[in-house]
Amino acid sequence: MAWSKEETISRDEMQAIQLAGLQRxxxxxxxxxxxxRKKLDELGVSPEDIRSLDDIRRLPFTTKQDLRDHYPFGMFCVSPEEIVEYHATSGTTGKPIVVCYTRQDLEVWSEAMARTCAGAGIGRDDVVQNIFGYGLFTGGLGMHYGALRIGAGVVPISGGNTQKQIMLMEDFGSTALTSTPSFLMHIHEVGEQMGVDFRQLKLRVALCGAEPWSESMRHSIQDRFGIKVCDIYGLSEITGPGVSFECVEEQDGLHINEDFFYPEIIDPDSGEVLPAGEEGELVFTTINKFGQPLLRYRTRDISRLTYGTCSCGRTLVKMARVSGRSDDMLIIRGVNVFPSQIEAVIMRREGVSPHYMVVVERKGAMDSLRVKVEVTEEFMIKAAADILKGDEFDILEDVAAVRSKKRNLQHDIKDVIGISVDIDLVPPGSIPRSQGKAKRIQDRRPK
Structure with missing residues (x-):
């Protein structure tokens, strides 16, 4: 059930809201x-030139580099007295990208997140265990604001503390979880070791995001926890989580809060706008933001847009699940490769876990891919059953079942991405776990 009337209005009504927001x-x-002002003057564009939504193509793109170049406050449009909250990215490539919110921005963000919660069927009777990190990361507080607005109870535990997470699920009767999908898989892994049957808890839904993940990962989480899992999407530069969300009725495409964030799909090379249904880079313009509005922000996320009325009743445009990022995309021997493609293959195979690492190396003049994949405890025991002695790693290399498993994975991955990869099957627990976004790529090529 929709949370607000804007989610179900006609296309003409939505476009009228969008044009007014864009012009403003x-x-x-x-x-x-x-x-x-400098960018628009260079292009010879004035605010009066924006007479239709098509005129958005006349506006300049904004990139992450623009935000870095104007660190910390150069992209702000308000005085410090008007700012009520600051957030920032992790800054793994240097200084963080800083974002700010006015009181009105927080209201819009809370509204977007309330819609996100409602889309997953979360309401006043729910207890939301919020595992997204609080602090400068936008995930935790964004989800917190939305759950409060919807009227749910919030358990603001943040990330980490895996055993305590499980204890609170049991003791507090949590009905909804918010987390990165990789950390939910880790929670289940730890819970199994503790003898916890998650299907016997009150859990019924999870909102997952903040990292690329596959449909296979969704099915795995749903099967293990006995819950529904909805995808959510956002990025700090635009608002944080709440840019788009899946509805629990279809779980097929994410409804964009397009009265707040105007979407486009462009060709990542030419910058040309692509028609609805074609895959390309997702671009957003904030049309109801005041602290730090952005024009045509290039997300580098690869998706596509579809229009129509969903079975849930929402008329908001849908974006397809992000298939990868144009800037995180690996180009191996001329082939574009996304880690999510490899993950989808791994998740379909028995005997291996969802914990993996893609290692990029250069052998001579050629780039190569090596995929490290953890086997499950069950596979490990079965493979070692006929071995009377030997080191654990030797067992993994010597057992015929392992060689067969590696060949099958190599074959399936090559079918999907079009190039050969090397497979390393490694013991359970040997790939580092993340309590936030999972790190899936090690690029060892010379810089």
Missing amino acids: TVRYVYERNVHY
């Missing part, structure tokens, strides 16, 4: 931000 935003940034 262009005028606003031109008057208040030196960077955008």
Whole structure:
């Protein structure tokens, strides 16, 4: 059931809201931000030139580099007195990207997240165990605001503390979880060791996001926990989580809160706007934001847009699950490879876990891929059953079942990505776990 009337209005009504928001935003940034005024002047575009939604193509793109170049506050459009909250990215490539919120921005963010919760069927009777990290990361507080607005009870435990997470699920009667999918899989792994049957708990739904994941991963989480899992999408530069969300009725595509965030799909090379249904890079313009509005922000996420009325009743445009990122995309011997493609193959195979690492190496003049995949405890025991002695790693290399498993994985992955890979099957627990976004790639090529 939709949370707000804007989720079910006609396309004409939505476009009227979007045009008014776009015109207001262009005028606003031109008057208040030196960077955008300079960009628009260079293009010969004035706020009065935006007369239709198609005129958005005349506006400049904004990139992550723009935000880095104007660190910390150069992209803000308000005075410090108007800012009520700051957030920032992790800064793994240098100084963090800083984002800010006015009181009105927090209201919009809370509304977007309330819609996200409602889309998953979360309401006043639910207890939401919020495992997303609090602090400068936008995930934890964004989810917190939305759950409060919807009227649910919130357990603000944040990430980590795996055994305590499980204890609170049992003792507090948590009905909804919010987490990265990889950490939920880790929780289940630890719970199994503790003898916990998650299907006997009150859990019924999870909202997962903050990292690329596959449909196979969704099915695995649903089967292990006995719950429904809905995908959510967001990025700090636009607002945090709440940009789009899946509905529990279909679990097929994410409804974009397009009265707040105007979406486009472009060709990542040419920058040309692509028609609905074609896959390309996702671009957003914030049309109801005041602290740090952005024009045509290039997310580098690969998706596509589809229009129509969902069986849940929402008319919001849908974006397909992100298949990868254009800047995180690996180019191996001329072939574009996304880790999520490899994950989908791994998740279909018995005897291996969802914990893996893609290692990129250079052998001579050629790039190569090596995929390290953990086997399950059950597979390990079965493979070692006929071995009377030997080191654990020797067992893994010597057993015929392991060689067969490696060949099958190599064959399946090559079928999907089009190039050969090397497979290393490694013992359970040997790939480092993450309590936040899972790190899936080790690029060892010379810089």
